[in-house]
């Protein structure tokens with residue numbers, strides 16, 4: 001299309017206006033966040049984060065709503081298109097404009113997400129299931145074939161114990177009924193893999209607020225931990241969208257004060273769906289204080305869920321693990337932790353399992369989020385990590401898109417592995 005002078009005039013007038021409005025939106029989210037971030041520091045030794053006295057509340061006027069998804073699971077109806085709730089006590093022209101000009105994202109429906117993303121599992125490298133089926137379809141399986149099957153399972157990070165269990169079950173089947181019927185072999189393998197993934201585990205997320213003794217609503221607090229680069233901040237952002245899709249009200253706590261851009265990254269995720277972020281105003285602030293402020297703000301505003309992002313911690317850095325211990329102690333003084341989600345990168349194999357063990361000891365992990373499952377053929381890590389930690393995989397990351405996070409569905413997962 002040719003650019004004429006009329007178009008240029010429109011651009012010259014319209015673009016700065018839009019930029020101004022979007023800038024106002026960003027400022028409002030900062031201004032409306034609870035507690036003064038400058039007052040969020042606390043003494044490392046006293047474990048007593050400073051509590052700002054005049055925090056405005058996380059929601060910048062956002063009123064708590066009883067969401068339709070208040071049943072503890074992560075499925076639910078999709079809200080209609082929404083805009084930022086602008087019911088602030090102070091009239092503000094920029095706020096009114098914001099509600100007209102910046103429509104919020106409408107997150108994708110949560111139900112069935114994993115089935116929709118199943119192709120990503122099948123596309124990733126050479127899927128475990130396909131390789132197993134190739135060996136099992138050979139005539140007269142010999143010891144070499146069984147060894148190859150075991151090796152395939154081990155290479156997929158399923159773990160020695162589960163690999164042996166699966167091989168035993170397949171050998172028994174081969175002895176009793178034979179493995180000549182491909183459809184039967186496939187359904188046997190499916191059943192065995194499913195049993196290892198354990199569909200009976202409770203994978204629901206505890207995201208329902210509770211009532212304190214004095215009758216005030218206490219938000220569900222979800223702490224997200226894990227080493228750097230595993231996808232914690234991204235997961236918190238995606239999870240906020242999942243909760244918004246269910247009609248929940250959410251506050252984000254940017255307790256990753258270690259990495260400069262993490263709070264900005266988180267705030268961007270939140271602002272896209274109208275969720276405010278509590279953050280410190282300088283790098284290196286006390287993460288426990290920020291987490292504390294976020295929960296306090298969420299409580300004041302009566303929101304349903306507070307999601308707290310933390311810095312990437314290396315398990316061999318004792319100081320950082322101490323810091324995580326401090327965050328959990330400080331938070332539990334305000335509200336019980338509903339969930340401690342450990343984010344693990346599915347591509348890191350055994351190293352991820354070692355991380356899982358250490359975090360399990362320090363933080364009392366209640367669920368695993370396996371990210372980057374779209375980029376690995378090592379789907380067996382789901383089985384290994386559940387065995388290692390004794391807690392279920394609750395969510396999986398299947399891409400970098402905003403809605404590429406799915407409640408873990410064992411059947412869809414196994415079907416993805418077996419897809420050809």
Ligand SMILES: Nc1nc2c(ncn2[C@@H]2O[C@H](COP(=O)(O)OP(=O)(O)OP(=O)(O)O)[C@@H](O)[C@H]2O)c(=O)[nH]1
Nearest residue numbers: 228229230231232233234312371372397398399400
């Ligand atoms: N392919 C893929 N990439 C992902 C997934 N989840 C996160 N990522 C990417 O992983 C990278 C790191 O994500 P972050 O959320 O910044 O990781 P972090 O754990 O918060 O990192 P630190 O703040 O340094 O501790 C980003 O490029 C994300 O887009 C996923 O499920 N699939």
